[in-house]
Amino acid sequence: MKTCSARHRHAHCHLLLALCGVLHMPLTVAAQAAEVTLARPTCRQYVWHEQERIQFVCLDPCTWQGREYDNHSTPLSDINPARLDTDQWCRAAKLWGAKEILFVAKHTGGFCWWRTDTTKYGIKDAAWKGGQGDVLAELSASCRRQGLTLGVYVFPGDDTWGAPIGSGGRTMDPAKQDAYNKVFRQQLTEVLTRYGTITEVWFDGSCVIDVSDVLKKYAADAVIFQGPQATIRWPGTETGKLPYPAWNSLLGKDLATGVATAAQGNPDGDVWAPLEADTTLYNHNWFWSAANEQKRKSLNELMDVYYKSAGRGGVLLLNSTPNTDGLIPDGDMRLYEAFGREIERRFGHPIAQVQDQRGDVVELALPAPQLINHVVIMEDFREGERIREYVVEGLCDGRWCELKQGTSVGRKKIDLFRPVQASRVRLRVTRAAAEPIIRNLAAFLVEGVSPGSLTAGRPTTASAVHSAPYIATMATDGELETRWGCPDGTTACWLEVDLGAPTEFGRAAIHELADRIRRFTLQYRNDPNTPWQTALEGTRVGTRLQVDFPAVTGRYVRLDITEASGPPTIWEFDLYPGAQDWQRCGAWTTQDFHDGKARLTLDLSPFIPKPGQFEVKFEQTGGKNAFRITNATLCFEGAEATPGLLARLTDPNCFNVNRTAQVTKETSSVLLVDLMAEGGNECEGVVQIRPRPVE
DSSP, X not given: OOOOOHHHHHHHHHHHHHHHTOOOSOGGGOOOOOSSOOOOOOHHHHXXXXXXXXXXXXXOHHHHHTSSSOOSOSOGGGOOOTTOOHHHHHHHHHHTTOOEEEEEEEOTTOOBSSOOSSOSSBGGGSSGGGGTOOHHHHHHHHHHHHTOEEEEEEOSOBGGGTBOTTSTTOOSSGGGHHHHHHHHHHHHHHHHHSSSOOOEEEOTTOOOSOOHHHHHHHOTTOEEESSTTOOBBBOXXXXXXXXXSOOSEEOHHHHTTSOOBGGGOOXXXXXXXXXXXXEOSBTTBOSOOHHHHTTBOOHHXXXXXXXXXXXXXXXXXXXXXXXXXXOOOHHHHHHHHHHHHHHHHHHSSOSEEXXXXXXXXXXXXXXXXXXXXXXXXXXXXXXXXOEEEEEEEEEETTEXXXXXXXXXXXXXXXXXXXXXXXXXXXXXXXXXSSOOEEEEEEEEOOTTOOOOOSSTTOOEEESOOSSGGGOGGGGGSSOTTXXXXXXXXXXXXXXXXXXXXXXXXXXEEEEESSSOEEEEEEEEESSTTSOOEEEXXXXXXXXXXXXXXXXXXXEEEEEEEEEESSOOEEEEXXXXXXXXXXXXXXXXXXXXXXXXXXXXXXXXXXXOOSSEEEEEEEEEEEOSSOEEEEEEEEEETTEEOOTXXXXXXXXXXXEEEEEOSOOOTTOOEEEEEEEEETTSSOOEEEEEEEEOOOO
């Protein structure tokens, strides 16, 4: 990739960043050229990447059909989204902090949402505004008014020309190819020249039509998704989550294929192409329907996506889908607002931070010894991804203790760990391609957030591995979509995890691909030179085994499978602390109150690891205005729980949460609570939870 000199590149980036309103730090701290050759972002890639959050807008005739792909069954006279409001779409984006809207201007069916003479299947031929409307024009104007950038998705194929999904624009009838090439080039030229600056162009599934000259002439400030001119990449799934490590560089020959994904990420690659993690708001559905609206993701799911997209150095592309009225549903709007507020609650106010540091070691002093459970690291990635391995440590009682290990950092890495009392935080880069340039190092305490499994992300080894995709670390990567597997013929093997420090645990959850394990022992020790001790013995595991046992303390843990009917294959091996007394799961301050009223959204998921009854209590800790709870609603997976599963106890500020359904790692359990402060807004308090004592 050809780039300008560092000095010229940074000056140009400074101008672009200022124009786009995403300048976060002085560019004068950028590094001099590294001694090694590293892939670096172009100015347009950097400006795009700094947006961090982008909102997809998916609207199509298939919305009227209740489908994901247009089957052309909807008469154009029925395409009349009478209440369509592009200002509302922009408000939705701003609610959760998105800086760009990426609009599906043309999907697979060929329907065009701008006025074009290249087809008779578009908005000018539909009933909306008597055929005089242009949705792309209205959206462009709304984005300018509300300070958002605009990207366009123009599907290279077209069903009306016999260029189906997966064709990249190649027609099934070769005799039509030249004519369709001209049509598509004209369509792309129209959307790139009529509606102001376009910052992103999406060619879903790549593009076989030569549009290089069109892009060079009219999309100079845009990044390109897929196709031979691609400058950004797809992760490889639509979960919105990046694999880890997630490298933003790769080999040029891989990028030139037009369909490179995160799988081709290479820290020593020669070109830069950052990762954009796309996902739906409705589980597995991109387009609105009344039924799909019931599949809305929970706030807990969205936060998990955020940690594993933006929090792994990528850009999050989250879908929105207006209904047949042209409006994003109210429930979606409320979720976007809650999502934005939760990101701000967690990461808007660091306990301490230090910026613009160089070197292998960066220390951060906290105002006083206090609890922390998050550290956020940001590289100055304009000079490439230099960090290859690192350790985050906390100074606890005068001794440095390990909090987290990692590899890639890039734009941002969010590290979550169990709360520790620390007076300082230290980032130690243990391997780097060149001198590390730390843009920001910040520490946080986020109430009500648990890292979940003690084994997640910890160094993991195994006695046997089937092949490269099924390595040991896949059993502790926190994803139920990856797995560790053993070679054919294996009937005994072990999986070992280093927890980093002596850690107490009293609950295990094992997810097996097939029911093969017949006998196993869970072992632990603190010194690798001492014998293993037994914490638990078991027989069959099956799809999911969750078991409690007397809590033990160990740094090294081994799942020793001594008998199996076939080669063991495990999706996830998780350990958790045993049942505890009260745990803090939330808090409120005077800033939460407006006119004496406040709404708390409490994600109880990390504190309800299995079915049972849990006691939740609200305690005032400050402020002159007493509080009372006016309403409380329990939601499982985003839907209101069956009446009776939430009940007030004798103390009106205590509730019993009865979790009777099967709980998995993905289960969302959320308590919505309305508070009233008597006579004002000065009221502070905490929320705590524990398993309800057996009477």
